[in-house]
Amino acid sequence: MLEMDEIQKRLLREVADLHKVPEGAYNIRANGESAGRVSTENIEIEPRESGDGLTIRIKPNTKNESVHIPVVMTKSGIKELVYNDFYVGENADVTIVAGCGIDNCGSQDSEHDGIHRFFIGKGANIRYVEKHYGSGSGSGKRILNPGTEVYMEADSSMEMEMVQIKGVDDTNRTTKAELAENAKLVIRERLMTHGDQNALSFYDVQLNGEGSSADLVSRSVARDNSYQKFDATLTGNAACSGHTECDAIIMDKGTILAVPALEANDVDAALVHEAAIGKIAGDQIIKLMTLGLTEAEAEEQIINGFLK
Amino acid sequence: MLEMDEIQKRLLREVADLHKVPEGAYNIRANGESAGRVSTENIEIEPRESGDGLTIRIKPNTKNESVHIPVVMTKSGIKELVYNDFYVGENADVTIVAGCGIDNCGSQDSEHDGIHRFFIGKGANIRYVEKHYGSGSGSGKRILNPGTEVYMEADSSMEMEMVQIKGVDDTNRTTKAELAENAKLVIRERLMTHGDQNALSFYDVQLNGEGSSADLVSRSVARDNSYQKFDATLTGNAACSGHTECDAIIMDKGTILAVPALEANDVDAALVHEAAIGKIAGDQIIKLMTLGLTEAEAEEQIINGFLK
Numbered sequence: 001m002l003e004m005d006e007i008q009k010r011l012l013r014e015v016a017d018l019h020k021v022p023e024g025a026y027n028i029r030a031n032g033e034s035a036g037r038v039s040t041e042n043i044e045i046e047p048r049e050s051g052d053g054l055t056i057r058i059k060p061n062t063k064n065e066s067v068h069i070p071v072v073m074t075k076s077g078i079k080e081l082v083y084n085d086f087y088v089g090e091n092a093d094v095t096i097v098a099g100c101g102i103d104n105c106g107s108q109d110s111e112h113d114g115i116h117r118f119f120i121g122k123g124a125n126i127r128y129v130e131k132h133y134g135s136g137s138g139s140g141k142r143i144l145n146p147g148t149e150v151y152m153e154a155d156s157s158m159e160m161e162m163v164q165i166k167g168v169d170d171t172n173r174t175t176k177a178e179l180a181e182n183a184k185l186v187i188r189e190r191l192m193t194h195g196d197q198n199a200l201s202f203y204d205v206q207l208n209g210e211g212s213s214a215d216l217v218s219r220s221v222a223r224d225n226s227y228q229k230f231d232a233t234l235t236g237n238a239a240c241s242g243h244t245e246c247d248a249i250i251m252d253k254g255t256i257l258a259v260p261a262l263e264a265n266d267v268d269a270a271l272v273h274e275a276a277i278g279k280i281a282g283d284q285i286i287k288l289m290t291l292g293l294t295e296a297e298a299e300e301q302i303i304n305g306f307l308k
Numbered sequence: 309m310l311e312m313d314e315i316q317k318r319l320l321r322e323v324a325d326l327h328k329v330p331e332g333a334y335n336i337r338a339n340g341e342s343a344g345r346v347s348t349e350n351i352e353i354e355p356r357e358s359g360d361g362l363t364i365r366i367k368p369n370t371k372n373e374s375v376h377i378p379v380v381m382t383k384s385g386i387k388e389l390v391y392n393d394f395y396v397g398e399n400a401d402v403t404i405v406a407g408c409g410i411d412n413c414g415s416q417d418s419e420h421d422g423i424h425r426f427f428i429g430k431g432a433n434i435r436y437v438e439k440h441y442g443s444g445s446g447s448g449k450r451i452l453n454p455g456t457e458v459y460m461e462a463d464s465s466m467e468m469e470m471v472q473i474k475g476v477d478d479t480n481r482t483t484k485a486e487l488a489e490n491a492k493l494v495i496r497e498r499l500m501t502h503g504d505q506n507a508l509s510f511y512d513v514q515l516n517g518e519g520s521s522a523d524l525v526s527r528s529v530a531r532d533n534s535y536q537k538f539d540a541t542l543t544g545n546a547a548c549s550g551h552t553e554c555d556a557i558i559m560d561k562g563t564i565l566a567v568p569a570l571e572a573n574d575v576d577a578a579l580v581h582e583a584a585i586g587k588i589a590g591d592q593i594i595k596l597m598t599l600g601l602t603e604a605e606a607e608e609q610i611i612n613g614f615l616k
Contacts, residue, residue, distance in 0.1 A: 248572070250575050267558050270586035272586075
């Protein structure tokens with residue numbers, strides 16, 4: 001196994017479900033340095049010349065392979081900005097697992113800002129998983145600002161799973177995508193904030209090609225004094241279809257602002273949006289309480305189901 | 309009847325359904341001057357001291373009465389800004405009909421900007437109808453910028469019908485409302501743009517009181533090269549419920565941007581939004597064509613039903 005301590009290993013499990021060195025290509029970044037890197041015949045991972053990130057090249061027709069590039073930070077006071085560029089060859093079909101875990105036991109803020117750019121070739125299919133997690137008892141904040149840019153060529157597809165369940169004090173998430181003919185983008189975001197956390201989530205999806213489609217569903221829970229803003233714009237510039245949905249639960253003194261935008265610039269663009277913000281329905285809690293759960297347990301169970 | 313020409317009378321019919329002098333209180337403004345004004349025992353209409361609009365005072369407990377304050381403009385090149393303030397007494401129950409029609413046969417733009425403020429007393433019920441209409445073959449634009457502010461005291465209700473179906477080249481509509489305990493606001497907007505028209509419609513509804521509710525539904529059609537922006541914010545600052553819906557049909561090269569926002573600042577605020585933008589479903593048109601209608605007639609009928 002890699003040269004990592006127990007906290008780092010725990011973070012790796014949280015953000016990338018990794019219990020050992022992953023199969024296939026990977027790069028594990030720990031406290032600003034590479035703790036291990038492996039390329040395969042079809043997937044090449046190289047540091048950028050500027051030293052501030054990775055270039056990942058996936059050969060055309062690569063099938064059923066994966067790339068893991070998790071990041072863990074356990075020192076207080078680190079602030080880093082990295083750029084990872086993915087070049088996905090035509091008709092490749094791969095899974096990419098990113099994600100960042102920060103454990104901060106110190107008094108200084110720790111911040112990881114990762115800019116991921118995806119250049120997805122014709123007919124390629126990508127499954128992308130990005131989990132963010134924070135832990136540690138220090139007063140220093142755990143800050144994660146992911147920027148994601150997706151450029152999809154004709155007939156490509158991408159499924160993105162973006163998860164931030166716990167422990168991230170401040171996040172400003174920006175996701176932009178441009179879709180060519182028949183490209184298909186599916187995004188599932190799950191977000192929970194607590195304490196005094198802030199989470200901003202910004203999406204800008206441009207449906208440029210005929211037959212392109214996007215389906216963006218965000219589920220979020222704002223607890224305690226936390227604040228969330230969900231800002232998603234779908235723009236239809238061709239015969240295309242787009243759907244966004246924002247379902248949010250507020251608890252305690254949590255507040256949520258949802259600002260979805262639909263822009264139809266083509267008569268054959270069909271765009272739909274739904275949003276709902278509210279607290280857990282009282283009768284749902286009562287139902288579970290009659291089964292023997294306390295009120296807090298009932299709430300927990302409902303939220304776990306909602307964010308599943 | 310009033311001293312009005314045939315065009316002015318036609319405009320009056322379009323914007324206020326008036327075929328003769330209205331019953332009850334009224335003020336008819338034609339080309340920047342009052343063409344007739346009547347107060348009643350319970351409803352007093354007076355010019356503001358500054359001369360740029362009206363003050364309308366409705367006595368408490370006034371029931372089943374109405375106020376008409378339509379505006380018609382038939383001269384090219386007029387630009388006016390008027391302020392009308394409505395003070396509605398407790399438990400009054402009245403209908404207010406506003407609206408503006410512009411006939412512009414000249415080459416200069418004609419513009420009416422009307423700022424309406426409503427101070428609605430406890431338990432009062434208001435039905436408000438505002439229709440905007442343009443006609444005339446001149447190259448000068450017909451511009452209408454209505455600003456509406458609504459301040460609702462406890463247990464009051466207001467139903468607003470905002471209609472702009474035809475002939476308005478440029479409009480920038482701003483509607484703001486603040487609701488106290490148990491106040492209830494219902495807004496129905498119907499909008500159609502054609503040619504090179506622009507329509508911006510901005511709503512800001514603040515649900516401040518416990519038990520307050522707002523229901524805002526906008527239906528719109530953008531034809532030819534027209535552009536529409538629908539921007540509606542519902543803010544829940546108490547135990548309240550809010551719903552906004554934007555259904556839009558695009559035709560030809562029409563474009564629509566819908567930016568609804570929900571802001572929940574209270575755990576007991578329940579806010580819901582829906583939006584859908586698209587063209588008329590092909591099977592709806594085919595169905596009507598099998599009944600003997602041409603494609604254009606089928607479209608017309610579907611749109612008329614949609615905007616009804």
